Structures are given as structure tokens and as C-alpha cells.
Amino acid sequence: MAKRLPLIAGNWKMNNNHLEAIALVQKLAFGLNDKDYDNAEVVVLPPFTDLRSVQTLVDGDKLKIGYGAQDISAQDKGAYTGEISGAMLAKLDCSYVLVGHSERREYHNEDEALVNAKVKAAYRHGIVPILCVGEGLEVRKAGQQVEHVLAQLDGALKEVTAEQAERIVVAYEPVWAIGTGEVATPGDAQEVCAAIRARLAELYSPEVADAVRVLYGGSVKGDNAPGIMAEDDVDGALVGGACLKADEFVKVIRFGEK
Numbered sequence: 001m002a003k004r005l006p007l008i009a010g011n012w013k014m015n016n017n018h019l020e021a022i023a024l025v026q027k028l029a030f031g032l033n034d035k036d037y038d039n040a041e042v043v044v045l046p047p048f049t050d051l052r053s054v055q056t057l058v059d060g061d062k063l064k065i066g067y068g069a070q071d072i073s074a075q076d077k078g079a080y081t082g083e084i085s086g087a088m089l090a091k092l093d094c095s096y097v098l099v100g101h102s103e104r105r106e107y108h109n110e111d112e113a114l115v116n117a118k119v120k121a122a123y124r125h126g127i128v129p130i131l132c133v134g135e136g137l138e139v140r141k142a143g144q145q146v147e148h149v150l151a152q153l154d155g156a157l158k159e160v161t162a163e164q165a166e167r168i169v170v171a172y173e174p175v176w177a178i179g180t181g182e183v184a185t186p187g188d189a190q191e192v193c194a195a196i197r198a199r200l201a202e203l204y205s206p207e208v209a210d211a212v213r214v215l216y217g218g219s220v221k222g223d224n225a226p227g228i229m230a231e232d233d234v235d236g237a238l239v240g241g242a243c244l245k246a247d248e249f250v251k252v253i254r255f256g257e258k
């Protein structure tokens with residue numbers, strides 16, 4: 001099996017203005033050393049208004065921290081008030097963009113067709129989508145989590161080529177574990193992440209499935225990260241609350257340390 005470099009991505013959600021963004025990235029960079037970057041790719045996903053400041057800091061100080069956005073328009077240009085295009089994000093050197101986060105699906109009614117259009121928009125502009133999938137509590141209680149997540153995956157990947165799919169990041173985030181402190185067990189995470197990988201092999205090829213990083217997200221913190229990340233098919237974490245404190249985020253990034 002190819003070695004996948006773990007990805008630890010911090011989704012700031014709607015937190016931190018551009019000045020606070022600079023302070024947080026500086027603090028994070030100060031807390032990390034070369035070994036940390038060898039063990040994991042570190043990415044922050046700040047609000048749109050912070051991206052230019054983060055870009056300037058990362059470029060100016062030659063930081064090894066990557067960054068991206070939390071959303072992207074399905075459109076490339078035009079009369080779409082309030083939207084941010086992939087071209088705009090690419091100009092800010094964003095490497096990644098979240099697509100289909102459960103909060104977008106819930107509060108902005110994003111459906112599978114829109115998520116699919118946003119995945120394709122990201123690829124048009126050379127940005128890697130971090131595709132979020134995950135089930136709500138009712139689905140989990142009914143034991144339908146795998147079917148639910150695979151249907152989301154199929155919908156998001158419609159007309160996405162193998163060459164594109166090879167670069168995608170998929171984040172499995174059970175909605176009942178987001179911001180609740182209720183983390184999935186390592187076994188829960190592994191079950192769904194393995195099913196995602198198996199579906200990628202069916203849709204594309206074993207090579208594509210082997211290349212794709214599948215993350216777990218939902219109440220990940222320094223103390224529960226090692227257990228979750230020890231699972232074979234979990235290649236990192238999408239972190240919300242715990243990434244807002246640099247020292248806690250550093251602990252997650254050091255998940256492999258005893």
C-alpha cells in the first residue's frame with residue numbers, strides 16, 4: 001500500500017478576523033517543528049476575509065502550513081452576489097477548499113447536485129476539494145451510515161474523472177459528533193472510512209482508492225486523535241473547535257507521539 005501522508009486540516013468556521021488569523025497562524029507555526037511537517041501535512045481553512053492575510057504571512061515567513069477556503073461557488077464569474085469563485089481562491093494560492101460540509105448542507109440547503117458542481121468548480125481552478133460526507137443521528141441509529149455516506153460520495157463524484165478523483169480528500173464527519181464532544185469510536189471511523197475507500201476502488205480503481213486520503217472529523221482533540229488515527233483507513237483529521245487554540249491543534253498534529 002502506498003504511504004499516504006496524513007493531513008490534519010483545521011476548519012476555523014466563522015471564527016477569527018484577519019488580525020486574529022495572523023496571530024493564530026503565527027502561534028501555530030511557532031509551535032511546530034520540521035519533524036511535525038514530516039509526519040503530517042498541516043492545513044488551515046480560515047474564513048474568506050482572512051485568506052489574503054494568511055497568504056501574505058505564509059509567503060513572507062516561508063511557512064510550511066498550507067491553507068484553503070471553507071466554500072467555493074459552483075459558478076466561475078458573474079452576477080452571483082456574495083459568492084466567491086474558484087478563480088479568486090486560486091489567485092490567493094488556496095490549495096484546498098471544503099465542499100459539502102454538513103453546516104453548508106444544513107444551513108444553506110446544499111444538495112448533492114450543488115456539492116457535485118462545487119467539486120467540479122474546484123478542479124477547474126486547480127484546487128483540491130475536501131469533500132465532507134456524514135450521517136445524522138437518526139441514520140446512525142438505523143444503522144444506515146455506510147449506505148448514506150456512499151450515496152453522498154456517489155453524488156459528489158458524478159462526472160469526476162479518475163485523474164481528478166485521485167487528488168480528492170474525503171472527510172467523514174458524522175453530524176452527531178460535530179461540535180458535540182461526542183467523538184465516534186475508532187471502530188466507527190474505520191468502518192465508514194474503509195467503506196469510502198472500497199467505493200473509490202469500485203468507482204475508479206484500487207490505485208485511486210489507495211492514493212486518496214480519507215479523514216475523520218467530529219470532536220477530534222489532542223487526547224482522542226491517536227486512537228482514531230491509528231486506524232488503517234483514517235489518513236488524518238478535519239478539526240473544528242480544537243484548531244482554534246494553537247497548542248491543542250499542535251497536539252492533534254502530533255497524534256503519533258507517545
Ligand SMILES: O=C[C@H](O)COP(=O)(O)O
Pocket residue numbers: 011101173177178179180181217218219220238239240241242
Ligand atoms: O470541520 C470540522 C468539523 O465540523 C468538526 O468540528 P468539531 O471538531 O468542532 O467537532
